[in-house]
Amino acid sequence: MTWASNIADLLAGHGIRPGDRVAVTGPRGAAVVAAMLATVSAGATYVPLDVEYPVRRLEHMAADSEARLLLFSGDEPAFDLRAQAVRIPDAPDLSDQEAIAALSRLSCRPDLPVYVIYTSGSTGLPKGVALPHRCVDNMAAWQWQHSVRPDLRTAQFAPLNFDVWFQEVLGTLCGGGTLVVMPEFLRRDPIALLDWLADHRIERLFLPYVALHMLAVAAEAADSLEHLALAEVNTAGEQLVCTPAVRELFRRLPGCRLNNHYGQSESAMVTVHTLTGSSDDWPALPPIGRPLSGCEILVDPTEPGEPSVGELLVAGAPLSVGYLHQPELNAERYVTLDRTTPQGHRRAFRTGDLVRVEGDTVHLLSRIDNEVKIRGVRVNPLEVDACLLEQPGIVEAVTVVVDIAQGSRQLRAAVTSDVGVGEFDAARVLKALTELLPEQFIPVSITVLPELPHTPSGKADRAAVAAALAPSSP
Structure with missing residues (x-):
């Protein structure tokens, strides 16, 4: 029995069935990953609750998600729950091969939600959005197929409630790679992070642009970067800016490539642009690139006479099920199109992002409301x-x-x-x-x-x- 299988048995013993929601909280670590895999293998929906969040926010997320059970590691949760809290059992002895085999046997129904993640809401409280297998599977498969190698040693950098966490974890494990859990304090200490990346021979890194820039600034003080094993850096969440420090970092890491990803909590990963050639020639604001396989993008022009500039709409595999308990918002953001798209879709998500399309490449301009x-x-x-x-x-x-x-x-x-x-x-x-x-x-x-x-x-x-x-x- 693997760790995830043991936890899945525990879930079954507490009456968890396909379609139920299971909340998971605790410090970043293997226990949370195992609990996520167990939840998904049981056909239930995983709801992450980041211990770094304020108590009021966590209580809202736990209540709004209607989780039937809370799994936790570390200290007992300090927030009020409407569900029973159960400690995640300790890990049994198992080989990497057993863990990978168990992962390959996870149940999968395309429309079954894998997770519910909470994103900022206009009311001051976050709103939950459910991502199904067809969306998450498409993202994970693309990640390990597109990387320089599927079995890269990857840092687990993203916070628990950030959607890139799933790209790190599933994109690594599905490709047979090694996930190396990073201590939480390193997210705010780029100098120490640089040493940690070297000590643990990290080959792949996911991080937001701001963190990449600060890492690049820290690297400027290093005499040499030959001790780093980085082969791939992926950035997402906001517009990538190729600052002088970022250009210098990749000039000193000629074997490392930089991928600029684009997506939202509501539609996971949508497009990617891989920067190639000399970093001196990279644009200051790189495009967000081309859509992944199974994803279709549309542009709703904001002004007459500019058909290539407008709000970006996403259709196809990346689309989420929608927001929990938000029928009016779902009707506003997840729209039924007047006609079928060229790839046969009738439903699309309004991203709220202003873009410009040149040929088959998309450039992010700003938020529509900004x-x-x-x-x-x-x-x-x-x-x-x-x-x-x-x-x-x-x-x-x-x-x-x-x-x-x-x-x-x-x-x-x-x-x-x-x-x-x-x-x-x-x-x-x-x-x-x-x-x-x-x-x-x-x-x-x-x-x-x-x-x-x-x-x-x-x-x-x-x-x-x-x-x-x-x-x-x-």
């Missing part, structure tokens, strides 16, 4: 970020739109710097931007912060930055 025109000119804040990050002394940069009066908006930027606040010359940086960008793209101010706020998944929290930079009320 699209801004300054004096009649469409401005992409990400392009401003990229130019800021080219300036000496700037480590991180986020450009946001702030409302200064009704109908009046401005661009403002927040940065972190490796020079003292009193030594940072914002006027010099703004002058440098005028040589790179049109007038409408220049932020009215640059504010140096001790650190930029981030979401739990590691993305830059643009809403928090905008709130911090907004003008004070009179």
Whole structure:
């Protein structure tokens, strides 16, 4: 009996049946992975609850998901539950071959939800979205088939409630690779992370752009990177910016390739762009690439005369079942199309992302609700970020739109710097931007912060930055 099989027997003993939901919580580690595999093998739906989240958020997720059971490792949960809590049993002795064989026997029905994951909601509480086998299987199969090797040693970097966690775990185990669980504190310590990657001979890494940039900055202080075994880096969750530090990192890792992934919690992985050739020639804002097999993308133009620019819609294999207990939101975001698509689909997800399509390649522009025109000119804040990050002394940069009066908006930027606040010359940086960008793209101010706020998944929290930079009320 394997570890996952033992846990599956425990679930059956507690009356868990196909279609039930099982919540799982605990520190990052093999126990959580085994509990996920056991839940899926029982035909139930896995609901991750990240112990790093606030108690109120966890209680909402546990209640909203209607989980029938909670499996936990480590300390007993500190939040109130409506379900029985059961400790995950210890691991038995088993070989890697037994574990892989057990994984290959997991039950699979295309429409059966594999997991429910919670994403930000406009009400201040997260909303749950259910991802079925046809979606998750498509993502996992693509991952191990597309990688430089299917059996790579992969770091388990993503937080429990981030959808990339499933790409790391399933994309590695399904290809016969080794998943190396990373200590939680390393997510916030790029210098120590660099040493850990070398010590554990990590070959594949998934991380958000912000974390990649900070890792690249940390690597600049290293005399050599020959001790690293990295063969593949995958970034997702937000627009990739090829900063000077990122270019230098891959210049010093000529055997390592960089994949830019795109997807949402509601549609898993949709497109990918692999950067090739000299990193010196990479664009500052790489495209998000082409759709995976089984995925169809559509563009709903936002303006007449520009059919290649508009909101991105996703159809086919990546689509989730929908939001839990949110019929109005499902009707708004998961739409029935007027006519069948070229690949035979009638249902699509409105991503809310503004894109431009050139040939068969997709470029991410911004969020539809963050699209801004300054004096009649469409401005992409990400392009401003990229130019800021080219300036000496700037480590991180986020450009946001702030409302200064009704109908009046401005661009403002927040940065972190490796020079003292009193030594940072914002006027010099703004002058440098005028040589790179049109007038409408220049932020009215640059504010140096001790650190930029981030979401739990590691993305830059643009809403928090905008709130911090907004003008004070009179």
